[in-house]
Amino acid sequence: MTADHQAPRLILAPLKGFTDVIFRDTFAQHFDGFDSAMAPFIATVAADRLTDKHVRDLLPNQNTRMPIEPQILGNTAEDFVFLARRLFDMGYPDVNWNLGCPFRPVTKKRRGSGLLPFPEQVDAFLSKTLPAIPGRLSIKMRLGRNTPDEILRLLPVLDRYPLKEITIHPRTARQMYTGSPDLEMFQACLDQIRHQVVYNGDITHLQGFHTLAARFPSVDSWMIGRGALSNPFLPAIIKKGRDGVTGKLEKFKAFYEDLFFRYQERLCGPGHLLNHLKGFWTYFAGAFENSEDIGKRIHRTFTLPRYIETISRFFAEEANWRK
Numbered sequence: 001m002t003a004d005h006q007a008p009r010l011i012l013a014p015l016k017g018f019t020d021v022i023f024r025d026t027f028a029q030h031f032d033g034f035d036s037a038m039a040p041f042i043a044t045v046a047a048d049r050l051t052d053k054h055v056r057d058l059l060p061n062q063n064t065r066m067p068i069e070p071q072i073l074g075n076t077a078e079d080f081v082f083l084a085r086r087l088f089d090m091g092y093p094d095v096n097w098n099l100g101c102p103f104r105p106v107t108k109k110r111r112g113s114g115l116l117p118f119p120e121q122v123d124a125f126l127s128k129t130l131p132a133i134p135g136r137l138s139i140k141m142r143l144g145r146n147t148p149d150e151i152l153r154l155l156p157v158l159d160r161y162p163l164k165e166i167t168i169h170p171r172t173a174r175q176m177y178t179g180s181p182d183l184e185m186f187q188a189c190l191d192q193i194r195h196q197v198v199y200n201g202d203i204t205h206l207q208g209f210h211t212l213a214a215r216f217p218s219v220d221s222w223m224i225g226r227g228a229l230s231n232p233f234l235p236a237i238i239k240k241g242r243d244g245v246t247g248k249l250e251k252f253k254a255f256y257e258d259l260f261f262r263y264q265e266r267l268c269g270p271g272h273l274l275n276h277l278k279g280f281w282t283y284f285a286g287a288f289e290n291s292e293d294i295g296k297r298i299h300r301t302f303t304l305p306r307y308i309e310t311i312s313r314f315f316a317e318e319a320n321w322r323k
């Protein structure tokens with residue numbers, strides 16, 4: 001690290017279906033760089049329906065390698081408070097409110113980014129929730145559900161409440177993951193808001209990170225999701241400000257093998273394991289030369305033995321790290 005390099009705070013983004021406790025723990029065992037992770041959302045349920053299964057991935061004794069902040073998806077203050085208190089009792093003082101989820105079944109119920117066009121409903125939720133939860137609240141949000149300026153009507157509401165920080169992924173829900181993050185609107189948010197802001201979206205390499213860090217000097221915390229799945233060395237490289245990592249292929253292979261065995265222990269049935277691992281390769285493949293080719297071949301394996309054979313042959317004969 002050079003003398004003038006201020007190490008940024010890096011947070012692993014929540015990716016439901018991917019960054020569960022097994023992934024986070026295995027990742028932290030093999031790679032450096034992240035200071036913490038935000039866990040994928042738990043949806044609120046009525047208090048009498050909340051079971052241990054809902055919070056199974058958040059048990060503190062299984063989350064020792066990477067500190068986490070739990071995330072809640074919901075729009076009912078009572079159910080949110082009940083869950084936040086349960087998490088507080090488990091040892092989590094801070095919880096995050098998901099105002100970003102873009103999927104229609106969620107948004108049509110005015111949850112996730114479905115709440116972004118309704119500042120008065122957000123206001124009512126916060127006025128009930130904040131006095132009733134024992135710890136701090138942070139928010140993770142997109143710019144809007146339909147248009148990027150929805151956030152500008154929401155920020156004055158958020159500014160009236162004490163929040164830990166706000167993570168902004170500068171896309172609308174309608175965009176899903178298409179197009180680019182709207183950096184001008186992100187700047188407009190920074191100009192307007194009094195809360196600490198975490199930047200999130202499309203950080204995939206060191207140079208891109210440097211460009212963002214130079215453009216937004218007031219931001220010192222950065223959340224990385226897909227970029228860390230397709231290049232797990234990225235957080236350490238950004239943290240150090242340079243890429244000094246050697247033996248990447250061997251290190252990645254050791255990580256992958258641990259991940260495989262841990263999921264094999266946890267997931268029931270070969271089909272479930274196969275689908276889960278194939279999902280990871282939609283990201284992992286991007287780290288290698290000929291990524292499209294290997295991505296397609298893995299996608300076309302329909303039995304676990306065939307999948308294992310394809311991966312073994314890939315590692316033994318062709319894998320070339322390109323990132």
Ligand SMILES: Cc1cc2nc3c(=O)[nH]c(=O)nc-3n(C[C@H](O)[C@H](O)[C@H](O)COP(=O)(O)O)c2cc1C
Pocket residue numbers: 013014015016017018039040041071098100101140169200201202203223224225226227
């Ligand atoms: C498969 C998948 C699952 C996601 N799950 C969540 C989630 O549970 N909570 C959340 O706030 N965001 C979720 N997101 C959004 C990411 O946290 C992040 O905001 C988005 O991927 C942009 O960051 P990135 O470009 O660094 O990946 C998810 C994204 C993906 C692709």
